[in-house]
Amino acid sequence: MQNSTKNLRVLMEMRPALDGFYGIPQETRLLYGVLSTLPELELSGLLQMSTRSVRGGLYGNAALSEAERVHRFARVVVSLKGRSALDWKGDVVEWLDNFRQTWRLRLGAWTGLGRIPLGHFETRYFRDFIWQELYGRSLPAADREQVLLGDYRVCGYPWRRMHLVGIERAQVLSRSRYPVLDTRGLDVFVAQTPFPGRVSRGTALVVHYHDAIPVLMPHTISDRAFHQASHFQAMAANVRSGARFVCVSDATRRDLLSLFPEAEPLAHTIHNMLPAHYYPAEPAPERVADIVRRHLHGEFEGKIRGKAKVFRLARAFGSEEKKTAFYARVLGPGSRFVLMVSTIEPRKNHARLLEAWEALRGAADPDLKLVLVGHIGWDYQTALEGFLPWIEQGSLFLLHGVPADALRLLYRQAVVTVCPSVGEGFDFSGAEAMRCGGVVAASDIPVHREVYGDAACYFDPYNTASVVEVLRQIICSPDAESLQARLRAEGAEQSARYLPERILPQWEAFLHSLNG
Numbered sequence: 001m002q003n004s005t006k007n008l009r010v011l012m013e014m015r016p017a018l019d020g021f022y023g024i025p026q027e028t029r030l031l032y033g034v035l036s037t038l039p040e041l042e043l044s045g046l047l048q049m050s051t052r053s054v055r056g057g058l059y060g061n062a063a064l065s066e067a068e069r070v071h072r073f074a075r076v077v078v079s080l081k082g083r084s085a086l087d088w089k090g091d092v093v094e095w096l097d098n099f100r101q102t103w104r105l106r107l108g109a110w111t112g113l114g115r116i117p118l119g120h121f122e123t124r125y126f127r128d129f130i131w132q133e134l135y136g137r138s139l140p141a142a143d144r145e146q147v148l149l150g151d152y153r154v155c156g157y158p159w160r161r162m163h164l165v166g167i168e169r170a171q172v173l174s175r176s177r178y179p180v181l182d183t184r185g186l187d188v189f190v191a192q193t194p195f196p197g198r199v200s201r202g203t204a205l206v207v208h209y210h211d212a213i214p215v216l217m218p219h220t221i222s223d224r225a226f227h228q229a230s231h232f233q234a235m236a237a238n239v240r241s242g243a244r245f246v247c248v249s250d251a252t253r254r255d256l257l258s259l260f261p262e263a264e265p266l267a268h269t270i271h272n273m274l275p276a277h278y279y280p281a282e283p284a285p286e287r288v289a290d291i292v293r294r295h296l297h298g299e300f301e302g303k304i305r306g307k308a309k310v311f312r313l314a315r316a317f318g319s320e321e322k323k324t325a326f327y328a329r330v331l332g333p334g335s336r337f338v339l340m341v342s343t344i345e346p347r348k349n350h351a352r353l354l355e356a357w358e359a360l361r362g363a364a365d366p367d368l369k370l371v372l373v374g375h376i377g378w379d380y381q382t383a384l385e386g387f388l389p390w391i392e393q394g395s396l397f398l399l400h401g402v403p404a405d406a407l408r409l410l411y412r413q414a415v416v417t418v419c420p421s422v423g424e425g426f427d428f429s430g431a432e433a434m435r436c437g438g439v440v441a442a443s444d445i446p447v448h449r450e451v452y453g454d455a456a457c458y459f460d461p462y463n464t465a466s467v468v469e470v471l472r473q474i475i476c477s478p479d480a481e482s483l484q485a486r487l488r489a490e491g492a493e494q495s496a497r498y499l500p501e502r503i504l505p506q507w508e509a510f511l512h513s514l515n516g
Contacts, residue, residue: 007042008515010035011183012190014045014152015159017134018080021375022343022428024210027248028192029138030273031208034504036147041511045134046189047076047121048155053098055079057119057154069122076121076154077129101157102165108179109165115182116162116197119154140276155181162196163230166237176233188514194234198241204514205243207235209267211425212255213347220347220423222378232259239263246510248272248426251447268510271451272426273503274495277404278435281412285333288413291406292371293327295399300376302384311384313398315391330369330394337369338471339414339438341407341429342421344384345377349420349443349461354386356467361395363468364476370396371410411436415484416474419443419452422461426451431498434491439484441470455487455494 012035017028036043047054056075058064064072078084084094108114123130127148135147162178170176178196183189183203190206199205214231218224238245239260245267247253253269297313317323331337338357342348350372357370370390390396402410411417417433419442430440430452442448443461457474460466474483496502 007040008188008511009042009044009186010188010190010511011044011046011153011186013048013192013195014134015048015050016192019050021137024192026138026275026428027208027210027272029135030275030500031190031507033135033139033143033147034273034500035507036150037504038508044150045152046118046155047080047152048157048159049080050159052079053094053101053158054154054156055084057121057156059117059119070125073121073125076119077126080133098161102161105157105162105165105179106168109169109177112177112180115180115200116155116157117182119156121152121154123148123151138275143276159196160226160230163226163234166196166233167229170229170233176237178234178237188511194231194238195243196230196234196237198237205238205241206514207238207243207245209245209247209252209256211248211252211423212259213423213425215259216255217347217423220345220379222345236260239266242266244268244514246270246507249447249450251445251450252425254446270506270510271498271503272428273500274428274431274435274498275404276500278408278411278432280435280437280492281408283413284409285335285413287406287409288335288337289327289331291402291410292331292397292399293323295373295402295406297376297398297400300384302376302380311388313384313387313391315394326394331397335369336365336367336415336475337371337413338475339371339373339410339417339433340420341373341411341417341432342419343374343377344372344380346379347421347423348374349422350383351386352461352464352467353418353420354383354390355464356471358390359464359468360471360475364472368415368475371399371414372397373399373402373407373410375400407432408436411438414438416441416471418467418471419448419456420459420461420467421445424448430456431495434495435498437488437492439474439487440491441467441474451498453490453494455490457483457487 012032016024019025035041054076056072058072130148131144166176166178178198181197181199183200186203188204188206189199190208192208194207214221214227218228221227245256247267247269250269253267256267257264300311300313302309302311340353344350361368387396411433416439419427419430421443424447430442433440434455440456442452442456442458444458457470459470474480
């Protein structure tokens with residue numbers, strides 16, 4: 001490590017930021033954004049794809065014209081956006097290069113010889129691309145100039161391919177090992193998940209650890225065989241190499257230590273931070289109908305029991321006038337709705353909330369609506385089939401692509417935001433709702449108790465009657481208004497714990513501790 005009078009040189013993995021909107025992609029953007037404000041950090045990002053090679057970038061010190069340099073940087077942009085071969089001849093060249101990469105990775109994993117080279121990518125000619133692709137979905141425009149100050153490194157080898165060579169070795173020798181990333185000259189490399197690689201001597205590997213769900217709840221994830229094996233084998237290798245783990249909650253840290261107790265002195269907790277987009281909002285009931293109407297899912301092509309099926313996820317209308325009038329009537333001022341914000345996948349427990357909402361409508365509030373915000377994930381069949389009759393009736397609304405300013409108002413206007421998941425690492429939606437002045441009900445799991453504290457009402461996520469009773473207390477009981485007021489007040493205080501100004505000093509102290 002370099003001495004403390006010099007800047008700390010930190011490389012941060014940015015791959016997740018290219019892959020989605022919320023969850024780990026959002027956490028990656030937020031962390032880079034706040035770390036970029038620390039003047040004593042020389043921060044750069046690592047550009048890598050999950051399943052494709054990244055072409056281009058500068059390797060070595062070859063004397064090139066400015067035009068040739070820009071051309072090589074542009075090739076990085078092209079390959080990050082999709083296909084980079086011009087024709088079949090380019091496809092053949094890429095296939096041969098991928099073959100070479102695979103065997104070079106195997107050699108590194110099995111023998112420990114060689115390093116994965118890192119290229120350079122300069123931001124200055126591609127500021128629009130970097131902002132739009134990496135940061136614009138989670139950071140406010142005011143942060144743009146700050147996050148565009150740094151340059152990037154390029155790893156041409158796909159992340160998944162790096163995982164696979166480690167898994168192959170573990171299948172033969174019962175112990176994973178991965179090739180070395182050439183991080184010479186860097187003090188810290190921050191990975192966003194267990195990383196399928198080692199780092200050069202003198203570089204500290206830090207794993208920003210979000211959850212152990214691929215190992216502890218593999219039945220709830222997609223591509224189970226790969227994600228379970230890759231997560232476990234890379235995590236085991238990271239622990240053996242002495243990596244530091246920054247866990248997003250104490251609950252996540254406990255899960256890590258239940259698997260690898262030897263990591264106890266190297267595992268720390270720093271909670272996630274909330275995006276700047278979310279802050280206390282005044283009620284705006286007149287905007288709800290328009291927000292819902294503009295962000296409805298349309299048709300979704302999926303499968304039911306192996307057969308293709310088109311899910312119609314929004315009610316059909318004969319004209320735009322009828323559509324506008326309908327939403328103005330059912331979601332206008334005075335309407336009441338329950339909100340859930342999450343990808344549709346088994347762990348999030350949409351089916352339980354649907355059952356509870358149906359029961360509550362039948363027993364206490366027949367006009368209560370349900371608004372669900374999130375993309376369609378995996379193993380969605382049961383949930384979508386349950387939604388369809390209510391969508392057609394006009395009581396359930398499935399949204400996606402809701403921008404932060406609109407989501408902020410939904411959080412505030414909902415009678416309650418429900419977080420019914422059976423497993424989480426942090427769970428942004430409840431804390432975001434609290435920050436916007438909303439009311440939260442959540443499943444009684446350890447991470448929710450930790451993150452939400454006394455600012456939420458809790459229910460058993462496996463018991464529909466428990467969910468119904470908690471929602472009834474918040475929505476329909478004689479003291480519902482006083483309970484909502486208490487939850488709003490406590491939510492404002494609880495969510496303030498996750499503001500960037502509270503979390504950044506913890507990261508700053510942690511990173512400098514690595515330089516001792």
